[in-house]
Structure formats: structure tokens, C-alpha cells
Amino acid sequence: MAGVKKLMTLTHEEFIRRFSLLILPKRFVKIRHYGFLSSTCKRQTLNILQGNLKIIVLEKNREKALST
Secondary structure: OOOOOOOOOOOHHHHHHHHHOOOOOOOOOOOOOOHHHOOOOHHHHHHHHHHHOOOOOOOHHHHHHHHO
């Protein structure tokens, strides 16, 4: 049964233990990308979306040449 909520009572220690599992070590960064920005399909999907939306994307080398 999906979507069923249950009430749970925790001790202070157990709550702090579970909460501390969410804290990342120093210099670690939590990255979340879902949907069309997920790392597995980003390039392919972005190219398709840009084509459908008729967005013109400049190449990096051309951007540098135009800015100087």
C-alpha cells in the first residue's frame, strides 16, 4: 500500500543518529539532478530539447573568439 503514513516514536538518541546519517563529510557535495538533467542522458536529451525549441548553441571556442 503506497502512500500510507505511519507515526513513529523515536528516542532522542535514535533521532540524532538517523539525522546525522544525512550529514556529509567535509568537502563532499550532494548533487541531485533528475529528469532531463540526469547525468545518464543529459547530452542527448539537451540536444533534442534544444533542437525542438530551436535554440542556437554557440561552441565554446567560438564564444571565446567572439568575446575577445
